[in-house]
Amino acid sequence: MDSNESGPGTPAAASITVRVAEAPTIAKAFEDATIPLNGTTTLEFSLTNPNANTTLTGVSFVDNLPAGLVVATPNGAQTDCASGTIAAxxxxxxxxLFGATLPANASCTVSVNVTGTTTGTKVNTTAAVTSVQSGPGLPASASVTVGAAVVAPPTISKAFEDATIPVGGTTSLVFTLSNPNARTSLTGVGFTDALPAGLVVATPNGVSGSCGGGTVAATAGGSSIRLTGATLPAGGSCTFSVNVTGTTSGTKVNTSGPVDSNESGPGATASASITVGAVAAPTIAKTFRDDIIPLNGTTSLSFTLRNPNPAMSLTGVGFVDNLPAGLVVATPNAAQTNCASATVTATSGGSSISLAGATLPANGSCTVSxxxxxxxAGKKVNTTAATSIESGPGSPASASITVRKSILPVTGSRISSYAAIALTMLGLGGALIVMSHRLARRRRRTV
Known part of the structure; x- marks a missing residue:
């Protein structure tokens, strides 16, 4: 320092440090490493302020997506970066991203959904992130593979409600479809189930349940079941059923599919089997309580019905027993039965006995008397067969009884007329012996 009045004075010194703020950092990642063609995933950006004492303002970046990758519709854009504006x-x-603020040592994120429009590996590099207080930072890269057929197809399973049905019987066929993809919905889900010979859609078809807005086509009496236009959300499933009827006997193997969707290739088929069989008819056994009765005598006629099927009930079980000539329903008829839901018809003095509408559980039995x-007089042979709705008539059963003219009444026992006659003869012999002794005593007195 100097002046007009003096010479130069003593110099003075001072110093200052100018520090340049570090640029914000950026990292990025795709939520999925692989997506299907036209599939969508999330691209996330993480921004960090590495400065311990400096807030960064005007934090911004521009990310130009590679060919074959575009912002999704909708874009799903989100951020927690203060004051930041997303353009996507x-x-x-x-x-x-424009105009974000990052406090010292703070970080924030930006996420946007993107869609793959062409197949291949897409390498996405973001231009350097910058701020008002710093120069540009380093760029960041991430990659995703867009595949043509990476969506798993829907799966299908099926089952018959009953393992065995009679010819003409009906059961339910149940279909279950599932979407195995954790992030991708499936649309246009469908399949065709061609029923095997001897199996048709029941009348009525009994369609029950639904499948993602799809249409189930199952014409009563037809030979196919079809699903079209269903939608299954990611990880979702649906179930529906259709009644089917067996028209011929045998084991029917039913294969459905393959099941398909708009987003995938065709999936696997599904199979189930059912046995359609001629149900065994109810059996019948019968017996008279007495082997022999006198003319105009009365006895009990008993019928035992049995269901020989181990896994199927029989309904509408019945029989008509036309009694042979010379045998009629007694007065009173004393009719009894323990057959469930049955009606016994036996008119006193009539020549027939009938049972109608009985139900026999699997392996069950019941009686009628x-x-x-x-x-x-004479030997009476009585023959009867039983039937049911499910089976038709079974084999007939017979029983016989002898009606005899007798000098002694024979009641309610199994003693034959021959035994009764023998007892009578024994009685006459004893009387003759007594009379002979009496005559001998009289002669001795006279003498």
Whole structure:
């Protein structure tokens, strides 16, 4: 320092340090490493302020997407970067952030959904992130593979409600479809199930349940079941059923599919089997309580019905027993039965006994009994067969009884007329012996 009045004075010194703020850092990642063609995933950007004492303002970046990758519709854009504005037009090829603020040592994120429009590996590099207080930072890269057939197809399973049905019987066929993809919905889901010979859609078809808005086609009496236009959300499933009827006997193997969707290739088929069989008819056994009765005598006629099927009930079980000539329903008929839901018809003095509407559970049995009277002498052979709705008639069963003219009444026991006659003869012999002794005593007195 100097002046007009003096010479130069003593110099003075001072210093200052000018520090340049470090640029913000950026990292990025795709939520999925692989997506299907036209599939969507999330691209996330993480921004960090590495400065311990400096807030960064005007934090910004521009990300130009590679060919074959565009901003999704909708874009799903989100950020927690303070004051930041995202520019990400659906269908465009760039994503930008402007004007964000990052406090010292703070970080924030930006996420936008993107869609793959062509197949291949897409390497995405973001231009350097910058701020008002710093120069540009380093760029960041991430990659995603867009594949043509990476969506798993829907799966299908099926089952018959019953393992066995009779010819003409009906059961339910249940279909279950699932979407195994954790992030991708499936649309246009469908399949065709061609029923095997001897199996048709029941009348009525009994369609129950639904499948993602799809249409189930199952014409009563037809030979196919079809699903079209269903939608399954990611990880979702649906179930529906259709009634089917067996028209011929045998084991029917039913294969459905393959099941398909708009987003995938065709999936696997599904199979289930059912046995359609001629149900065994109910059996019948019968017996008279007595082997022999006198003319106009009465005895009980019992019927035992049995269901020989181990896994199927029989309904509408019945029989008509036309009694042989000379045998009629007694008065009173004393009719009894323990057959469920059954009606016994046995008119006193009539020549027939019938059972209608009985139900026999699998391996079950029941009995019917009616009193009958012998009106003419001779051997009476009585034959009857039982039937059911599910089976048709079974084999007939017979029982016989002898009606005899007798000098002694024979009641309610199995003693034959021959035994009764023998007892009578023994009684006459004893009387003759007594009379002979009495005559001998009289002669001795006279003498």
């Amino acid at each position: 037009t659906a269908g465009s090829s760039s994503i930008s 009616v009193n009958v009277t012998g009106k003419t």
